[in-house]
Amino acid sequence: xxxxxxxxxxxxxxxxxxxxxxxxxxxxxxxxxxxxxxxxxxxxxxxxxxxxxxxxxxxxxxxxxxxxxxxxxxxxxxxxxxxxxxxxxxxxxxxxxxxxxxxxxxxxxxxxxxxxxxxxxxxxxxxxxxxxxxxxxxxxxxxxxxxxxxxxxxxxxxxxxxxxxxxxxxxxxxxxxxxxxxxxxxxxxxxxxxxxxxxxxxxxxxxxxxxxxxxxxxxxxxxxxxxxxxxxxxxxxxxxxxxxxxxxxxxxxxxxxxxxxxxxxxxxxxxxxxxxxxxxxxxxxxxxxxxxxxxxxxxxxxxxxxxxxxxxxxxxxxxxxxxxxxxxxxxxxxxxxxxxxxxxxxxxxxxxxxxxxxxxxxxxxxxxxxxxxxxxxxxxxxxxxxxxxxxxxxxxxxxxxxxxxxxxxxxxxxxxxxxxxxxxxxxxxxxxxxxxxxxxxxxxxxxxxxxxxxxxxxxxxxxxxxxxxxxxxxxxxxxxxxxxxxxxxxxxxxxxxxxxxxxxxxxxxxxxxxxxxxxxxxxxxxxxxxxxxxxxxxxxxxxxxxxxxxxxxxxxx
Numbered sequence: 001x002x003x004x005x006x007x008x009x010x011x012x013x014x015x016x017x018x019x020x021x022x023x024x025x026x027x028x029x030x031x032x033x034x035x036x037x038x039x040x041x042x043x044x045x046x047x048x049x050x051x052x053x054x055x056x057x058x059x060x061x062x063x064x065x066x067x068x069x070x071x072x073x074x075x076x077x078x079x080x081x082x083x084x085x086x087x088x089x090x091x092x093x094x095x096x097x098x099x100x101x102x103x104x105x106x107x108x109x110x111x112x113x114x115x116x117x118x119x120x121x122x123x124x125x126x127x128x129x130x131x132x133x134x135x136x137x138x139x140x141x142x143x144x145x146x147x148x149x150x151x152x153x154x155x156x157x158x159x160x161x162x163x164x165x166x167x168x169x170x171x172x173x174x175x176x177x178x179x180x181x182x183x184x185x186x187x188x189x190x191x192x193x194x195x196x197x198x199x200x201x202x203x204x205x206x207x208x209x210x211x212x213x214x215x216x217x218x219x220x221x222x223x224x225x226x227x228x229x230x231x232x233x234x235x236x237x238x239x240x241x242x243x244x245x246x247x248x249x250x251x252x253x254x255x256x257x258x259x260x261x262x263x264x265x266x267x268x269x270x271x272x273x274x275x276x277x278x279x280x281x282x283x284x285x286x287x288x289x290x291x292x293x294x295x296x297x298x299x300x301x302x303x304x305x306x307x308x309x310x311x312x313x314x315x316x317x318x319x320x321x322x323x324x325x326x327x328x329x330x331x332x333x334x335x336x337x338x339x340x341x342x343x344x345x346x347x348x349x350x351x352x353x354x355x356x357x358x359x360x361x362x363x364x365x366x367x368x369x370x371x372x373x374x375x376x377x378x379x380x381x382x383x384x385x386x387x388x389x390x391x392x393x394x395x396x397x398x399x400x401x402x403x404x405x406x407x408x409x410x411x412x413x414x415x416x417x418x419x420x421x422x423x424x425x426x427x428x429x430x431x432x433x434x435x436x437x438x439x440x441x442x443x444x445x446x447x448x449x450x451x452x453x454x455x456x457x458x459x460x461x462x463x464x465x466x467x468x469x470x471x472x473x474x475x476x477x478x479x480x481x482x483x484x485x486x487x488x489x490x491x492x493x494x495x496x497x498x499x500x501x502x503x504x505x506x507x508x509x510x511x512x513x514x515x516x517x518x519x520x521x522x523x524x525x526x527x528x529x530x531x532x533x534x535x536x537x538x539x540x541x542x543x544x545x546x547x548x549x550x551x552x553x554x555x556x557x
Contacts, residue, residue: 007065007066007070007149007299008153008156008295008298009300014118015118018111021049022108022111025045025108025111026108028042028046029104029107032046032104033104039053044126047126048122049107049122050063050122050123051102051121052125054100054427055424055427056100057100057101058102058104059099060098060099060110061098061121061125062099062119063122063124063131064097066095066134066148066152066156067095067133067136067379067381068377068378069378070375070377071367071370072117073118073119074363074365074377075362075363075366076113076116076117076119077097077362078360078362080099080110081362082359084099084103084106085099086100087358087359087360088358090353090357091356091385092383092468093381093419093468093469094130094381095131095133095134095381096124097379125171126171127167127172128159128172129173129240130173132152132156132159133152133174133176133184133381134175134176134177135176135183136378136379137179137183137378137388138152140336140342140388140389141179141333141335141342145180145195145196145197146196146203149299150296151176151193151232151292152176153295153298153299154233154292155174158236164240164244165244168243168247169248170247170255170256172243173190174191174193174236175193176192176194177193178194178196180196181498182194182498182499185470185473185497185501186208186211186220187208187211187219187220189211190209190210190212190243190257191209191220191239192207192208192209192220193205194206194208198226202228202229203228203229204229205227205229205232206225206227207236208220208221208222208223209221210258210261210269211501212256212258213470214256214467215465215467216253216256216258216259217503218261218503219502220258220501221266222266223239223266223270229287230286230288230289231282231285233287234285235273237280237285238273241276242260242276243257246260246272247259248260302374302389304337306337306339306391307391307393310339310391314341317396321396323410323448326410328395329452330411330451331345331410332344335388337389340389341390341391341392342386342389342390343386343399344380344384344386344412345384345407346384346410348409348411348416348418349407350416350442350443351439351443352439352442353435353439354383354418354419355420365385365405365407368398368401371394371398372394372398373389373390376388383419384417410451414451414456416445416451418441419458420434420435420438420460421434421462421468421469422434422435422463423435423469423480424480424487427468429464430464431463431480431487432489433463433480433487434469437461437478437513437517440514444517444520445521445524454524454528457475457527457537458474458475458476459475459477460476460478460495461477461480461489462477463480471492472492473495473496473497473503474504475493475496475504476491476520476523477504478490478491478516479492479510486512487512487513488510488511488516489510489511489516490510491508491511491516492504492505492506493523493541493549494538494546507549507550508554509554518556519552522555523553524537525552526549527540527549
C-alpha cells in the first residue's frame, strides 16, 4: 500500500489519548447497561462520544477531520459496517460517516477498532465545536491560494476538549477554505474562514460569523477581512468567548450564535470581540510560523509525476467514449500539477440513497485510492467522495472500475447529485422521509444525457426544520413537514452556498411526496423552455423571478 498522504499523521500522544478516552467511555457504557446510569444521565456522556439514540437503534457518528481518510481507514470503516452494522455506512454533510444500527454494548469495541487506524467519534455531537470541515480539493486544486488542511488541523487540535468550549449554548460549526471559490459553504457556518495571501505573500483570513441553516436560516456576516495568521487562534477564541458568555441558554431554538449576532448586530459583536482581544495575552495565543511549520510537517506530500503525454491520452479516451467524456465534464476538477486531475466519485447512483456506501464498495474504493490517488480519499459536504491526485492517463481505468461497483454516475453538480439527510427512516426529529423522495427524483432525472442538458441544478432535501440536508442552500430545496399525520414537502427556490450565498424562498403550499416529484419535474421542464442559451437554472430564476416556476409547480393543484 502507498504511504497515506493528505491528513495529519498521529503520534503516540494522540493514540494514548484515544485509548484513555475509550476506556472511560467503556465504563460509562457498562454502568448504563447494568442500570447504574439512567438514560438521562447517560445521554450527555454518549453524545460526547458521538453516540445517538435514534428511532430504531443507536447511531454512531464518526469524525473525519476536514474530510480526509486514507485507504486503511476506509477499509476499517467497511469492516465496522460489516461486523457491527448492516453492511453499509452513511456519509453526511459534515464530512463524517455514521452507522445507523449499532448496539450499545458494541460501541467500545467499535471505538477501539477506529483507534487502531487513528480515528474516533469525539465532538461529532453535543454542544461543542463539531468536526471542522474544509475544501474537499485542498492541496490539489488549481485555483487554491492557501492549503486549508494545515489550519483545519490546527483548529482541530485547538478545539478538541477545549475546557472553555466543551459546554457551549449549542453546537458550533467551523469551515475553512483556501480558494477564491467558496466550496465549503463558509457563510452558512457559525464561523466561516476563507484564507488567502496578502500583497506581501502572508497568509490572512477573512472571517464570517453567525451563519447557519435550521429553524432560522441566516447568511453569515463578515466580522474581519484580514486576520493575520499569528492572530487566528486568538480571534477565534475571542469570538467563541463572546458567544459562550452571551448566547442564550433559556431556549434551545435561540441558542445559536446566529441569533446573538442578529440580536445585537455585527458591529456590536465585532466591538465585543475586539474588547475581548484587548484583554487577552496575545503572546500566549500567537500562532507562530514554527507551530504552523510543525503541523505542516505531519502531512505527507505525494510525488506528482505523470507521463508527458498524459493529457493527450485523456483527450483521446474522451474522444473515443462519449459516456466517459460526459463523466469527465461533470465529475472532475483541474489539478495544480501537470498531468493530474481531481476526480469526484458520486455517491448518488440513479435510484440510490444519497451518501450510502456498502462495506464492499468501501473496500474497493480503498483499493482504487491506493492504485490512483496515493491511498487518499476525501469526503465532501455534499455527500460524495474525491480522489484528489489522479494521473490523467489513468482516469479512464478509474472510471471503468467505479462503474463496476455502481459508483460511476456522471452527475456531480447536476440534478441527480441530490443531498439528503436520513429523515424519518432513522431520525426521531424528522417529520418526513427524505430517502424515498430522493430516490424518486433520482429515478425521474436518471438519464445522464438529460442531466447534462439541464446543467447545474442542485436539489437538497431535509426531513425536518433542522435542515441537515441543507435544503435552504439548494437551488431547489425540499423541507419535509407533517400535515395531520401525512408527509408533505415545502419547495424552496434560489438557495446557493458559494460566494453569493443566499437562502431559498418558499415557492408555495407544501405538497404530498408524489405531487412534489411531479412539481419539480414541471419546474425543470419550464426552465428548459424559457432559459436563454447557456443560461443555468439559477441565472434563469434570477432573471425572471419565481412566478413562472410557481405557475408550473402548481398548475394541476
